[in-house]
Amino acid sequence: MTNSKIQVIRPDIRAMSAYRVAEVPPDFIKLDAMESPYDYPNELKAQLGQILADVPVRLYPHVSHCDLLPLLHQTQGIPETAAVALGNGSDELIEKLTLLVAKPDAKVLAATPSFVMYRVNAELFGMEFVGVPLRDDFTMNLDAMLAAVETHQPALVFIAYPNNPTGGRFAREKVEAIIQAASGLVVVDEAYGAFSSDTFLPQAGAVENLIVLRTMSKIGFAGLRIGYACGAAAVIDELKKIIAPYNMNQLSLAAAAFALNYTPFIAENISKLKAERERMRTALRSYPCVRDFASEANFLTIRVPDAQILFDCLYHHKILIKNLHGTHPLLNQCVRITIGLPEQNQAVLRVIDELYGKQ
Ligand SMILES: *Cc1c(COP(=O)(O)O)cnc(C)c1O
Numbered sequence: 001m002t003n004s005k006i007q008v009i010r011p012d013i014r015a016m017s018a019y020r021v022a023e024v025p026p027d028f029i030k031l032d033a034m035e036s037p038y039d040y041p042n043e044l045k046a047q048l049g050q051i052l053a054d055v056p057v058r059l060y061p062h063v064s065h066c067d068l069l070p071l072l073h074q075t076q077g078i079p080e081t082a083a084v085a086l087g088n089g090s091d092e093l094i095e096k097l098t099l100l101v102a103k104p105d106a107k108v109l110a111a112t113p114s115f116v117m118y119r120v121n122a123e124l125f126g127m128e129f130v131g132v133p134l135r136d137d138f139t140m141n142l143d144a145m146l147a148a149v150e151t152h153q154p155a156l157v158f159i160a161y162p163n164n165p166t167g168g169r170f171a172r173e174k175v176e177a178i179i180q181a182a183s184g185l186v187v188v189d190e191a192y193g194a195f196s197s198d199t200f201l202p203q204a205g206a207v208e209n210l211i212v213l214r215t216m217s218k219i220g221f222a223g224l225r226i227g228y229a230c231g232a233a234a235v236i237d238e239l240k241k242i243i244a245p246y247n248m249n250q251l252s253l254a255a256a257a258f259a260l261n262y263t264p265f266i267a268e269n270i271s272k273l274k275a276e277r278e279r280m281r282t283a284l285r286s287y288p289c290v291r292d293f294a295s296e297a298n299f300l301t302i303r304v305p306d307a308q309i310l311f312d313c314l315y316h317h318k319i320l321i322k323n324l325h326g327t328h329p330l331l332n333q334c335v336r337i338t339i340g341l342p343e344q345n346q347a348v349l350r351v352i353d354e355l356y357g358k359q
Pocket residue numbers: 034088089090091092115160163164189191214215216217222225226227
């Protein structure tokens with residue numbers, strides 16, 4: 001079909017493969033996408049239902065008129081001086097921040113392996129993506145990063161803090177050194193900030209080239225699609241120019257504001273997940289053939305003798321995890337397991353014990 005009229009679609013896009021979202025039957029335990037296992041109790045569900053019933057869905061949303069921005073400032077530790085842009089998930093903000101610098105010769109840089117959307121967006125907007133490999137233990141190779149910053153002069157550097165899919169948090173001093181050395185924007189993506197022992201949020205607004213990205217997805221509200229970028233007004237004002245005027249929706253703005261009015265529910269779940277993460281890590285350490293890596297996120301990345309066999313065994317027990325093997329050379333035989341409810345984590349440990357307990 002060489003004359004097909006859809007040949008007008010960019011060849012590089014036609015050559016891309018779609019981001020695969022795993023689909024499993026509803027009775028599966030889903031530990032592949034860092035979703036929270038905690039649902040609202042019935043009482044809060046009923047209250048949310050009432051609130052959503054009164055949302056004026058016939059009107060376009062006005063972010064500046066809704067309660068969400070002040071609530072984010074009050075509850076999430078965003079400095080008063082930082083400007084904030086809301087996105088339909090932080091995914092949208094990653095896209096728009098990339099578009100913001102998309103000139104023909106501009107480059108985007110990140111330590112790899114990291115969040116795949118950094119590369120996808122850079123290439124979609126016609127820019128070269130420079131990936132600087134982490135060390136074998138998934139720590140950042142600062143010398144290599146600084147050398148790459150010097151050589152490539154990237155317009156945009158992404159640092160996932162903590163990193164996905166490896167789970168660890170890079171040393172703060174290394175990230176500071178990159179923010180200083182960079183000649184362009186540095187996005188510190190704190191999608192897992194709630195599970196981490198450190199944050200760059202206090203610096204948002206005070207450091208000209210720093211943008212701190214946050215999301216409500218990993219703290220229990222992935223379905224709402226609420227992300228936010230915090231930084232200096234000089235940058236955030238430009239970002240807002242290229243975000244569609246009505247990118248957010250009334251229902252999710254109202255649901256997010258409701259969520260932030262009940263922060264004890266969120267805080268309690270985060271602390272349960274962090275405790276479970278440490279319990280899991282300790283348990284996994286008793287298997288000599290399992291290599292565990294430090295995590296400050298709501299998942300653990302481990303290396304096992306055969307990642308596909310572990311994936312298949314868990315799948316057989318109706319547990320879905322993420323097999324990272326083959327996605328990056330450093331992730332050889334690695335899998336990523338989202339922390340779930342204690343009994344779900346226990347189910348994972350039972351399968352691991354069946355496989356590796358007698359070795
Ligand atoms: C999950 C994730 C995101 C995307 O979050 P959304 O707000 O759901 O779009 C961004 N960055 C990293 C590193 C993530 O792991």
